Amino acid sequence: MLTCRDFLNELSDYLEDSGDAETRAKLEQHITECPNCWVIADTTKRTIQIYKGMDPYPMPADVEDRLMRALEKKMAAKQH
Amino acid sequence: MAVSSLAGIDETTLVAQARENDARAFAELVRRYEAKIFRLAQHITQNREDAEDVLQETFLKAYEHLDQFQGNSKFYTWIVRIAVNQALMKLRRRKTDRSVSLDDTIDTGEDTITREIAAWDEDPEERFSREELGGILDSAIQSLAPPYRSVFVLRDMDELSTEETAEALGLSVPAVKSRLLRARLQLREKLTRSFKRKGDDAFAYL
Numbered sequence: 001m002l003t004c005r006d007f008l009n010e011l012s013d014y015l016e017d018s019g020d021a022e023t024r025a026k027l028e029q030h031i032t033e034c035p036n037c038w039v040i041a042d043t044t045k046r047t048i049q050i051y052k053g054m055d056p057y058p059m060p061a062d063v064e065d066r067l068m069r070a071l072e073k074k075m076a077a078k079q080h
Numbered sequence: 081m082a083v084s085s086l087a088g089i090d091e092t093t094l095v096a097q098a099r100e101n102d103a104r105a106f107a108e109l110v111r112r113y114e115a116k117i118f119r120l121a122q123h124i125t126q127n128r129e130d131a132e133d134v135l136q137e138t139f140l141k142a143y144e145h146l147d148q149f150q151g152n153s154k155f156y157t158w159i160v161r162i163a164v165n166q167a168l169m170k171l172r173r174r175k176t177d178r179s180v181s182l183d184d185t186i187d188t189g190e191d192t193i194t195r196e197i198a199a200w201d202e203d204p205e206e207r208f209s210r211e212e213l214g215g216i217l218d219s220a221i222q223s224l225a226p227p228y229r230s231v232f233v234l235r236d237m238d239e240l241s242t243e244e245t246a247e248a249l250g251l252s253v254p255a256v257k258s259r260l261l262r263a264r265l266q267l268r269e270k271l272t273r274s275f276k277r278k279g280d281d282a283f284a285y286l
Contacts, residue, residue: 008261008265009261011261011264011265012257012260012261012264036197039197039198039199040197040265040268042199042200043199043200043268043271043272043275044264044265044268046200047264047267047268047271048236048264050205050217050271051217051221051232051236051237051267052236052237052239054214054217054237055115056115056116056118056119057115057119057214058115059114059115059118063118063132063135064114066132066136067110067114067132067135067136067139068107068110070136070139070140071106071107071110071139071140071143072103074140074143074144075103075106075143078101078143078144
């Protein structure tokens, strides 16, 4: 019998659809019987999705400016 | 810099051109990845000034050592590795006044315990403005211990593979997996406080 702790330890594999078939079947079985683990799996999956969809903030103009200037200086030095 | 006509060119070509000292090609590579590198640096150093230093050092080093880029990994993975190294050096230098490190011993086990178990709204994001949502997501990440934070950013935000993340951070694959799981569970727990279905917490007042 799989405990909730066992389920949580395998959660990443479960969400990424990896791991062997036998373990997977046990995890599927557990999640149909355990509402708490179902909620945790569902909300963890959504946590990952939310962060995946988050683009980085646009570069602040002053930071980008200083970066490009530093690079130009370096490139000029490399040319000679 | 002016909008580049190189925007549609594939990465391999740009890298090859940059190696031939084509400054515009390298600038285009910088433009593609600077915002992600800056975000990564901010998450690891937790300091905007340090993050800007890391950003500059990363691309300067990349330019300088472009001939060492083998092309058997993605260009992005290669610069991420440089950025992580630069950021860790910053942390080590800072360690004297504030003790933050990626090597901090982490308590394993106990932190997988989940306390907050509540279903979320159908579209919890819609309850918040873009800015509010950004604030919630950022502060949840900032609250993670540094070893969890860097693994989560590389693996789930920058979408590096487990192996690439392990290589960039100098960790074993099992260590990446266990830190990633704990990071995900801790973030889930924190986001639940903002995203749980209204009404479900009614019991909390009993």
